[in-house]
Every structure is written in C-alpha cells, then in structure tokens.
Amino acid sequence: MPTEIEGTHQIGDISLYTKSWKPDGPAVAKVIFIHGFSDHMNRYYEFFPTLASRGIEVHGFDQRGWGRSVHNPSQKGLTGPTSLVISDIVSFIKTQLPSTIPVFVMGHSMGGGEALILASDPQYADLMKDIRGWILEAPFIAFPKGFEPSSVTVFFGRLAGKLLPHMHRYSPLPPENLTRDPEVVQSLKDDKLCHDTGTLEGLSGMLDRTEHLNKGIAKLNPGVKSIWLGHGTEDKGTSYEESKKWFDRQTQVEDKEFKSYEGWYHQLHADLPQDRPVFAKDVGDWILARVGDSAVKSKL
Structure with a gap:
C-alpha cells in the first residue's frame, strides 16, 4: 500500500498544506500536482494511490486560498495575483529538486491553466530542464460553449479586481456539471473545503490566464519537452474544443499526445467509477514510457 504523508510548506507567513503519496518500493518518477478551482488535494479518490502503486510519487499542496491552506474565513480564495500564484507553485516544485528521478508537473482545470502559464513564463525558462513532462487534465484554457x-x-x-482586489465573490461550479457520478456530486455539495469563493483579484487573474492561453499570447518556453492533455468531450467546466485548438498549435513540441474521453465530464479522475481506472492507467502509462529505466518495465 502506498504511504500518505501530510505536511506544510511555508512561504513567508503563509503555511500551505501539503500531501504526498509514496510507493512501497523505490520511486521511478515524481508528479507535482496542481489542483483546480474550489478544490483540494484530498479530492482525487484512487488516482494518486494508483500512480503510487506503480512507482510514481505524487506531491501536491492546497493552494493559497483553497482547501486546508485556508486558516480563517478572510483567506478563502485569497490567491493574490497570478505572479504570486505561479511563484507559489515554483516554490513547491523546488522542494522536490534536484531529483534523481524524472519530475513531471500535472494540473487539473484551473491548475492545468496555471501549469501552462508557468511553462510559458520566460522568468522560469531555466526550470524547464528539470521537468520531464507536463500533464494536463481538462485544463482551463477557455469556458465551454454556453x-x-x-x-x-x-x-x-477586471475593473473591480483592480479597485477591490480582496473582495469575495461566490462563484459556484454546479457539481452536476463536473462528474456523472451521483456520489461524487453529493460529496462536492457536502465538502466544506470546496467553498466556491474567490476574490475579485483572483478571479480576474484566472480570466487573464485563460485569455493569454486561448489567444496564443502565452507561448511555451523552448525547453518544454513533452505534453499529455486529456479532456472529456462532454466537459461542462472547461472547453474541450479550445483545449484541442491550443494543443494543435504547439507544433514545436515533438513529444505530445491529446487524449479524448468520449462522453466524459470535467473531473476525469472522479467521473464514473468504472472509468477512473482507465484515466489513471493512461496517465501512469504515459509517465512510465518516458522514464526510460528498465526497472519500470514490470510496472507498464
């Protein structure tokens, strides 16, 4: 059984909740995971333990303003500007570097968009050599049609975000739009850590990031080696079509794969119970195929 380890990552006066899933034996790869909007690291069901059972360590944190990194109501959704969001992620990634095994960065939804903004930021171009691949689960590149x-x-x-950056705005995502599993829908409704509350600055920053991605303003750094992007065709949280368009524009990346999940909703890791193992296997297979060590052959 994989080992689960909770901890904290301190950035200035902010303490961020962290969690890791480690395999029983030697790890062959690491995944640094970035969660989505109104989400947290303990909502990914069997996905992380499944990766760990195949020798892939998973490390993640509840982002500033979300999950167990919120210590009082005023901190809900208080992410700060995009520059702070990205620097938090970089700070956490660096806790796993240098690494003797390949490191992958994976993001879901809002976190997928953040991963792409990081991979496109010239300020962090030197970090690209340390990241073996970028894995995107239904990334927030655009809103779905309708x-x-x-x-x-x-x-x-955007105007209000500049004038009243810390003002809260309740921005619920209907759970019924995120997964086809009624039990997961109910758990989303019951989970008090999924507070659906952003700040005007944070929400404005998220809009800016999506615009930079879907309009091609943000361009991947030259050092990006590999990309895997998975998206459900019936996603009602982010746009399947715009994800495919963004992916098709990345002609400079030779090692890339786009995976369509026909009829699936937004949370590929928490959609129908019979489908979750398919998604976990796809991600694990892609990672292990890029580790290039004979020790992983038995895990493929």
Missing part, C-alpha cells in the same frame, strides 16, 4: 461570461461581466470584473 457557459461563457458576457464581455460586460468580464470587463467590470
């Missing part, structure tokens, strides 16, 4: 905010809402949202 769920886009109006241009007026976006304009005034």
